């Protein structure tokens with residue numbers, strides 16, 4: 001969430017460079033653009049920041065997932081395992097690819113439960129999408145070990161976790177591909193925007209082609225004469241977004257550090273309260289400090305804690321009841337309501353027909369979310385606000401626990 005809280009001179013400077021050339025399109029116009037290629041610069045810097053070999057920028061995090069699935073050759077008849085606690089874009093991207101989303105449970109990291117992922121594998125499982133929710137890592141090494149044994153592709157949904165890592169390796173670079181979002185609520189923002197990263201040259205080329213109507217980006221001919229190896233679509237990022245990305249990326253470590261500092265007293269307070277357990281972090285895991293997540297002993301206490309905190313002006317989200325991020329509350333998805341009133345060209349709105357979704361299909365996820373509260377951590381927090389929050393937590397704990 002910090003990106004939009006820290007917009008200023010750097011962003012204006014970067015955008016100014018683009019406006020001076022007047023070229024908003026990321027490709028071509030070599031003479032007019034006078035060497036300014038902001039999307040390309042953002043890609044190069046983003047790849048370096050994450051320790052990835054390749055990065056390709058797209059129009060949103062949802063687009064990044066869709067483009068990555070195309071690059072990974074996920075399509076009609078394939079199943080993709082993902083978790084029930086995520087943003088619905090993860091599911092929509094799978095459905096847009098013509099594949100079948102298969103929900104898995106989460107564990108105490110609030111991310112994919114590796115053991116349940118393994119249980120959900122069938123002969124049709126082509127890929128797995130672990131999602132690093134709320135800035136914190138999944139047990140990615142275990143997930144990768146299971147997937148590799150079965151030749152299953154790994155796409156990390158890192159939309160919410162730019163800058164987080166496991167064992168010093170950034171999230172999004174553990175699997176075959178990583179997808180990121182730069183929408184308005186994310187750690188760094190370009191308004192709307194996304195990125196795919198990979199270390200595999202073929203996957204990178206396929207992603208960059210799919211995101212641009214199949215263009216092969218042959219440097220020796222003009223755009224009109226470029227070859228097209230396959231059909232794609234338009235998921236391109238434009239230069240103004242690239243400029244914002246360059247500016248925001250240069251501040252990302254500072255943003256994460258400030259949030260870590262903002263969190264530290266609040267976290268210490270929570271850790272000292274009997275009856276509160278913090279969200280689990282995998283061994284060697286590094287958070288990006290956008291949120292603080294903790295568990296209460298049961299659902300009743302969690303709701304009472306949330307209500308009492310709100311009286312002191314402190315917001316904590318109860319994700320079990322959240323309509324955006326929990327499958328059990330996506331009635332339109334459960335009922336397989338797509339925009340198509342006729343059979344989907346790929347063989348049914350959600351192919352595979354026999355899969356049934358329901359609000360009760362993820363009992364472990366339900367039990368964990370029922371006890372969990374999540375506090376967003378803004379970048380701009382003064383000491384007074386932090387003190388208020390600490391006091392609110394202490395008095396709430398005294399009354400409720």
Ligand SMILES: Cc1ncc(COP(=O)(O)O)c(C=O)c1O
Pocket residue numbers: 060061062063086087089090131157159160181182183192193194
């Ligand atoms: C986990 C997750 N995946 C994908 C997305 C989609 O990103 P965008 O909003 O940029 O399309 C989001 C956005 O909130 C997200 O939280």
